[in-house]
Each structure stands twice: as C-alpha cells, then as structure tokens.
Amino acid sequence: MGDKNRIYKPKPISGYAEWLPEHRMVEMEWMDKIRNVFETYGFCNIETPSVEELDVLLAKGETDKEIYTLTRLQADEDDDKDARLGLHFDLTVPFARYTAQHFNDLVFPFKRYQIQRSWRGERPQKGRYREFYQCDIDVINIDALPLHFDAEIPAIMYAAYQALDIPPVELRLSNRKILIGYLTALGVEDITTATRTLDKLDKIGADGVIKGLTEEAGLSEDIAQKSLALAEIKSEDTGFYDQVKSLGIQNDLLDEGLDELKFVVENLSHLPKGAIKVDLSIVRGFDYYTGTILEAYLKDTDYGAIGSGGRYDDLAGSYINKKLPGIGVSIGLTRLFSLLIEIGHFKEAERKSPADILMVLPDEAQRGVTLETANTLRARGYKVEMYHAASKLKKQLAYAEKKAIPFVWFPPFKDGKPHEVKDMNSGEQKNADPATWEI
RNA sequence: GCGGCUGUAGCUCAGGGGUAGAGCACUCGGUUGUGAUCCGAGUUGUCGCGGGUUCAAACCCCGUCAGCCGCCCCA
Numbered sequence: 001m002g003d004k005n006r007i008y009k010p011k012p013i014s015g016y017a018e019w020l021p022e023h024r025m026v027e028m029e030w031m032d033k034i035r036n037v038f039e040t041y042g043f044c045n046i047e048t049p050s051v052e053e054l055d056v057l058l059a060k061g062e063t064d065k066e067i068y069t070l071t072r073l074q075a076d077e078d079d080d081k082d083a084r085l086g087l088h089f090d091l092t093v094p095f096a097r098y099t100a101q102h103f104n105d106l107v108f109p110f111k112r113y114q115i116q117r118s119w120r121g122e123r124p125q126k127g128r129y130r131e132f133y134q135c136d137i138d139v140i141n142i143d144a145l146p147l148h149f150d151a152e153i154p155a156i157m158y159a160a161y162q163a164l165d166i167p168p169v170e171l172r173l174s175n176r177k178i179l180i181g182y183l184t185a186l187g188v189e190d191i192t193t194a195t196r197t198l199d200k201l202d203k204i205g206a207d208g209v210i211k212g213l214t215e216e217a218g219l220s221e222d223i224a225q226k227s228l229a230l231a232e233i234k235s236e237d238t239g240f241y242d243q244v245k246s247l248g249i250q251n252d253l254l255d256e257g258l259d260e261l262k263f264v265v266e267n268l269s270h271l272p273k274g275a276i277k278v279d280l281s282i283v284r285g286f287d288y289y290t291g292t293i294l295e296a297y298l299k300d301t302d303y304g305a306i307g308s309g310g311r312y313d314d315l316a317g318s319y320i321n322k323k324l325p326g327i328g329v330s331i332g333l334t335r336l337f338s339l340l341i342e343i344g345h346f347k348e349a350e351r352k353s354p355a356d357i358l359m360v361l362p363d364e365a366q367r368g369v370t371l372e373t374a375n376t377l378r379a380r381g382y383k384v385e386m387y388h389a390a391s392k393l394k395k396q397l398a399y400a401e402k403k404a405i406p407f408v409w410f411p412p413f414k415d416g417k418p419h420e421v422k423d424m425n426s427g428e429q430k431n432a433d434p435a436t437w438e439i
Numbered sequence: 440g441c442g443g444c445u446g447u448a449g450c451u452c453a454g455g456g457g458u459a460g461a462g463c464a465c466u467c468g469g470u471u472g473u474g475a476u477c478c479g480a481g482u483u484g485u486c487g488c489g490g491g492u493u494c495a496a497a498c499c500c501c502g503u504c505a506g507c508c509g510c511c512c513c514a
Contacts, residue, residue: 011487012505066440066512090514122512123440124505134514284513296514305514332514362472397474413472424474 015122015130017338022350022404027133027337031115033163034135034331038113041156043137046112048094050119051085056097059318060288066121087119090286091136092315092328099140099326100319109141109149115333126342127303127335135160138328140316145325147260150292150311151267157296157307157329158275166340168299169306172279173264175292176310177257178244179283182230185251186223193217198231201281206232231281237269238262240278257291264292274299288312292327303339307331351404355385356439357421358400362413364390370411373419376434377409384409400424407439 019027035045051070058067070085088094091114099110114136124130137156139149154171161169179198183191197212204212206228213224226247233243241262244254261278268276282295285308293310297303309329316324340346359374361367367390374384385405387396400408401424409432410420421437422429 014505118514120513121440123510124507125509126507128513132514286513307514330514335514360473393473395474399474401474408473410472422473427475429473 015124015128017129017131017334019341020352022352023337023341023346025351025354026346027333030164030333030337031133031135034160034333035113035115037156037160037163038135038137040159041111041152043111043113043139043156046095046098046114047116048088048091048098048114050087050117052088052094052097054084054086056319057086057088057093059093060286060315068119068121089120090118091116091134091330092138092286092288092309092312095136095138095328096140096312096316096324096326097319099324100316100322103320103322109139109145111137111139113137127339129334129338132332132334133337135331135333136328137330138326140324140326143323143325145311145327147263148267149327150260150264153309153327153329154264154276154294155268155271157294157309157331158271160331161296161307166298166336166345167301168274170274170297170299171276171294172282172297173261173276173292173294174278174280174282175257175261175264176283176289177253177291178261178280179230179257181251181254181257182244182247182249183227185249185254186226188217188219188223188227190217194219194227195283198227198281199283201228201231233278233280235278236274236276237278238265240265240280244280260291284308285310288315290314294329296329296331298336298339301339304335305332306336306339353385353403353405355383355403355405357382357384357407357409358396358403358405359384359386360393360396360408360410361387361390362393362411366390366411366413373409373411373434377437380435382439409434 038045054067054069067086067089070087095112095114099106115133116136117131118134119131121130122128137153139145139153154173158169158171179195180191183194188194194213194217197209197217200212201209209228209231210221210224213219213227214221217224219227226249229247230244230249233240235243241258244258265276265278282293285293285295289310290313291311294308295305296307298306307330309327311325311327313325314323315326316322357377359370359377361370370386374386377384385403387399397408406424408422408424410422410429412419418431419434420429421432
C-alpha cells in the first residue's frame with residue numbers, strides 16, 4: 001500500500017453492503033416514506049450514538065450478542081475507557097437507555113422512531129449483514145402501557161410496509177405469555193430450549209420439533225406432543241383462543257397472554273384480509289420481550305423476517321429505578337431492500353440520477369442562456385442536470401438515456417429560436433417555455 | 440464463531456497443466472441540431488489474492504479474502 005506504483009485492489013468487506021446510485025435513491029425514498037408514516041402517527045425522531053457502553057448493551061444479560069467493541073488502534077495499556085464501548089446491535093436498547101437518561105425532560109407516553117444502522121458480528125448470508133439499517137418505532141410509558149399500543153404499533157408497521165412498493169407482507173403475532181405459561185403448566189423446566197425448538201417449527205417440521213424437544217430440551221414424548229399441539233395453532237382471527245382452550249391446560253400466565261392476544265387481534269381487524277396471522281410457534285427475537293411479539297414476512301417467500309418486535313416490560317428498568325414498559329417494532333430495511341434487489345424488483349423504474357431534466361449544451365456560446373434556463377426550471381422545483389460539454393447531441397442524448405433522465409431540454413440553438421423539450425420515453429419533442437412548462 | 444459449496448472481461452458464463460474464449464455491455468464511426476433499432480470498426484482481463492509443486496499453473500496443493508448454503512443467532 002505504501003508503494004505508489006502498486007494499486008490496492010478494492011474489495012468488498014464481508015457483511016458490509018453498499019449500493020449503486022440507482023438503488024441508493026430508492027433506499028432513501030423508502031426511508032422518507034417510512035419516516036412519513038411514523039410521523040403521521042405523531043412519533044418524533046431521535047438519533048442516538050453508534051456506540052453505547054458495554055454495560056448498557058449487556059444489561060439484559062445477553063451474553064455477547066456478537067457485539068463489536070470499539071478501541072483505539074494505539075490504545076495505551078491503561079486506557080480502558082474506550083474498551084468499554086460497543087456498537088449497538090439494535091435500536092431498542094439505546095432507546096431504553098435514552099428514555100431512562102432523559103427521563104425528566106420527556107413527555108410520556110414517549111413515542112419515538114429511529115432510522116439508523118445497527119451492527120452484529122454474525123456470519124453474513126443473503127439478507128443478513130453485519131451492518132444494516134433498522135427503522136425502529138417504540139413507545140414507552142411510566143408504570144403501565146395501555147394494551148391498545150400493542151395493536152397500534154403493528155398497525156403502524158403494516159402501514160409503513162404498505163407505503164413501499166413491495167410484495168404483500170404478513171404480520172405473524174403471538175404473545176410470549178402463552179407459550180411460557182403453557183409450558184410452565186406442563187412442568188417443563190428448560191423453557192428457553194423448549195421455546196427455541198418450537199420456534200423452528202416452520203423450518204424443521206413437526207418431527208424435527210419432537211426430536212429436539214425430547215433430545216435437547218429433555219421433555220417426555222407426551223409433553224413434547226402437547227407442546228407441539230400449541231405451537232401448531234394458527235389462525236387469521238381470534239379462532240386461536242378456543243383452540244388453545246380446548247387443549248385443556250390451565251395457567252394464569254397463559255390466560256393473560258390469550259386475553260391480550262385476543263384483544264390485539266380484535267383491534268387489528270381493520271387491516272386488510274391476510275395482513276395478520278396468529279402463529280403460536282413464534283417466540284424469538286430478543287430475550288427482553290415479555291408479552292406481544294410479532295414478526296413480519298414477505299408472503300409467498302421463504303426469506304427470513306423482514307421486521308419484528310414486541311412488548312418489553314422492564315427493559316428501561318435496567319437503567320433507572322422506575323417501571324417503564326414499552327412496545328416497539330423494527331423494520332429490517334437493509335434486509336428487505338437487499339432481498340428485493342436480489343429478485344430484480346427495482347429493474348423497471350430505475351434512474352441513475354435524481355434529475356428530471358438534462359439540459360443540453362448546444363454550443364459553448366450558448367452556455368449563458370443554458371445556465372439561465374436551467375436555473376429558471378430549478379427555481380420552479382425541477383431537478384436539472386447540465387450537460388458538461390458542447391459535445392455532439394448524439395452524445396448528450398445517449399448520456400440522458402444512460403442515466404434514465406426522462407426529459408431533455410434544448411435551449412435555443414440561435415437567438416430568437418424557441419426552446420424545445422423532448423420526452424425520452426415517448427420520443428416526442430415540442431417547443432416549450434421554461435417559465436411555464438410542466439412535466 | 441463452526442461446517443460445506445463457489446470465485447475466469449462491466450454482466451452471464453464456457454474452458455481446464457503449455458503462454459485466455461463466447462454472448463451481451465462498452466468506445467468510435469455511418470458529415471450539416473437528437474438517444475433507445477440497424478450497419479461497420481475497436482477496446483477489455485495480474486483467470487479473487489498470496490504462497491507451494493512443476494521445465495511450465497487459470498487449471499494440482501496450502502493459506503487467505505469474498506459470495507452463497509447449513510448451524511448459531513436474528514432485521
């Protein structure tokens with residue numbers, strides 16, 4: 001690298017994606033649309049630092065979470081300050097810390113959204129990165145958070161997906177109290193392993209689950225079958241309620257979860273048919289969830305979740321001596337976006353420039369008029385790119401074509417002649433006045 | 440972090456121990472003010488990177504990096 005005559009051939013860094021301009025343009029549009037939906041519901045934005053103290057990140061006892069730590073290259077032996085910092089792995093934990101820290105200055109229920117990158121040191125794969133954008137929306141309240149939010153937040157999430165031009169999305173809902181209460185009633189001891197196994201139902205099938213429950217979670221064949229029976233319950237409405245009841249297991253936590261989930265489903269009935277599905281096998285996501293949980297999927301694909309979230313009753317309680325229950329979801333923007341690039345979803349309307357108009361430079365002598373024309377159009381709100389040299393028109397048009405700029409503007413070739421504008425899609429060209437022309 | 444598969448021109452890929460190919464793309468031209476079609480001409484690679492074996496390596500071996508798949512974990 002120090003050798004001037006040698007080039008250092010750039011190569012991708014595993015798990016760190018970057019897009020071409022045409023894709024980045026769409027990504028930014030998406031962020032705007034999602035932001036707009038969030039604000040429509042009155043949520044405000046905050047941005048927190050990329051780093052948090054490791055004590056904050058690890059407060060919920062999540063062992064390592066593949067957290068990246070931050071150190072100086074030339075850190076002194078006794079300089080352990082930076083070593084205590086780590087890049088955040090999600091936006092919910094920083095949000096909880098923020099809420100606790102600024103407790104006295106915030107209005108509750110505190111509703112906020114954050115669109116930032118997160119980092120996880122996992123093995124990259126399709127749709128899975130080490131650095132990725134999340135669009136996170138949460139609400140936290142003091143002491144108690146009304147259950148209505150458990151319906152509002154998923155509704156907002158769904159609206160955000162709907163604002164994007166993407167294939168149909170399905171929200172899968174459950175409540176952690178159901179599975180935990182049920183397994184407790186069955187006398188299951190290693191609930192973590194059992195729920196982890198049940199969560200894989202979609203992936204490994206009923207046989208795989210039974211095998212995992214008996215071999216790894218240590219359940220008897222009978223208990224394993226009963227556990228599976230619950231996890232297999234799915235419904236598009238409140239039908240799950242009676243199905244669970246008919247299994248004949250009595251447990252207070254279970255009942256609480258059932259009532260909550262029923263309430264949530266009822267309060268989401270305004271969503272389009274097929275938008276939500278109760279799926280009692282889902283449990284995953286981070287450990288801090290305590291009630292409602294949900295995952296978003298692209299329908300008819302086998303891609304992983306493109307968003308998820310849930311209710312957490314005592315996350316912020318790790319940072320302040322108060323009870324601050326919250327609920328929130330996160331849209332996995334980078335994952336969703338990269339999957340759609342992969343399937344060629346953006347092929348059509350791609351532009352490689354935000355410009356609406358390419359301003360032709362017919363002749364060096366016309367540069368003044370050309371510039372003036374461009375500025376007139378810009379003042380009227382159009383995005384105008386100037387062609388940089390008085391090259392052959394063939395070249396200038398080919399440039400517009402390559403960047404998919406929809407209009408090409410021809411200033412007068414000679415004084416007194418009219419302006420002309422060409423629609424590159426139709427090929428139609430006509431006279432135009434920069435002061436009045438409309439797309 | 441563990442295991443597996445893959446890596447040849449900008450893209451999709453063929454080749455397979457003796458000094459690198461196709462299609463598409465790209466560049467230029469087909470005269471005077473016009474792209475996407477057509478015609479003509481042309482350019483393109485340290486065969487991911489580093490090392491080893493060999494008279495000779497893109498091809499064999501080792502390592503490494505990257506992508507993908509599975510696990511783990513999760514957006």
